Amino acid sequence: MFKGGNINQLMKMAKQLQNQAARMKEEIEQMEFTGTAGGEAVKVVAKGSGELVSIEISPELFESGDREMVQDLVLAAANQALREAKEKMAKELERITGGLGIDMGGLF
Structure with missing residues (x-):
């Protein structure tokens, strides 16, 4: 069992992880990712x-x-x-999260 102080510490760490994940999500949502298809005949850029x-x-x-074919290539690149x-x-x-599989409260 957890002692009172340990639960508070655990809750504080969980909140910090959640805040970190929220910041990371915002950063990635602004990043751009590129997809190509057809030997780079089609290039699509999307935000996170x-x-x-x-x-x-x-x-x-x-x-x-x-x-x-053009439609298929655009779809594949996107x-x-x-x-x-x-x-x-x-x-x-x-x-x-260190690979712990922690649910981040629906952030993702």
Whole structure:
């Protein structure tokens, strides 16, 4: 069992972890992540918040006339950028919590 002082210490540490995680989440939400597809013929930049920032499509892709291929490449590049943001968030959360699998109160 925990003694009174230990529970208070544990609660204080939990609050500090939660504050650290909240700051880290805000920082990552502002970071930009890049996804590419088709040998970098399509490049998508997204913020860690999930907001798309830009999409670049090589002019050669339009010359192919294959609309479905262009759509698939844009989708693949966007998903890659968003996946990288999510992985960064998970890595940083694991670093903060020491891999303890602590629930950070719905922050993520």
